[in-house]
Amino acid sequence: MDDVIDVVEGGELLEPVEVVAWWDLPDVVPPLVCNVHRGTGEYLGTSLADPSPLEPDVWAFPAYSYQIEPPAPKPGFAALINRNADGWEVVADHRGATVYTTDTGEPRQWQALGDLPEGYTLQAPETAFDTWEGDKWVVDEPARAEVLRTVAYRKQTLANQFATGRINTLQDAVDLNMATEDEAAALPAWKAYRVELSRLDISTTAPAADDWPGSPNDEALAAWLASQGLPN
Structure with a gap:
């Protein structure tokens, strides 16, 4: 900031004289400094040193700053001040990844x-x-195959339980002469499905998707399997 002072010469007040701060003189350029993180030494950016108001030609540097050339790290890397504080060490930066x-x-x-x-x-x-x-x-193909085989075995077991439940109910309806025409037709279909299901060999590997027999009501069966926690 510039100051204006009065000048007195021979007892006469002359025109005020503007006093320019030393850091505002035309040829004075403040030093550029590089600022780093106090803990890691990572380059954070640049700033200008502050002038000392009481000491001409003296600059005050912020803490953890260095009067050296700034780095130009590439994406995915960071620059750290080296041990001599006169250069940079470029390191990988995976933070946030x-x-x-x-x-x-x-x-x-x-x-x-x-x-x-x-x-x-x-x-x-x-x-x-x-x-x-x-x-x-x-x-790990063996591990994958074993998990798939285990899931297939559980699917076979649960599907058999569902089919057996349907067969028992339909059989009761037939035995009691209470079965509708659709129920009477569904009974042998569920029995045939249960037989085909039992013939799946899951002793060593999981069957392919096309090897599974279709049930008389795939939608109801799928809902049952899902309710038992079987993955699709």
Whole structure:
């Protein structure tokens, strides 16, 4: 800020004289400084040093700032002040990214600077049966096949329970001469379905989708299976 002072010479008040602050002189350029994070030393940006109002030609530098050239890190990287405080160390920056543990595939959000440590990867597993081998995920086919076989076995068991329930009810209606025409026709159809269902071999592998027999009422059967928690 410029000041205006009165000048007295020979007892006579002259025209006021404008006094220019030293930092406002035409040839004075404030130094550019690089600011870094106090904990990590990460480059945050640049600012101008502040002039000392009481000491001509003296600049006050903010804490954790350095009068060096700013870095130009690429996307996915961050610059840290080096140990000598005269340059930059460029490190990987995965903060905010989702990473995965290579032992379980569990995701987590990464918060640290630097390369990922062993046991973590940016690659997402594609299936629940992926295992980490070397530098990529590989499907564990035996584990996948066994899970599918187990699910198929449970589907066969539940479908048999549903069919047996329908057969018992329809059989009662027939035995008591209470069956409608549709119910009388449905009874042998459910019995045939139960026989075909029992012939599925799930001892070593899960049947293909086309190998499953169709039931007399697939919609009702699907609703029953879903109510029992069977995945589609």
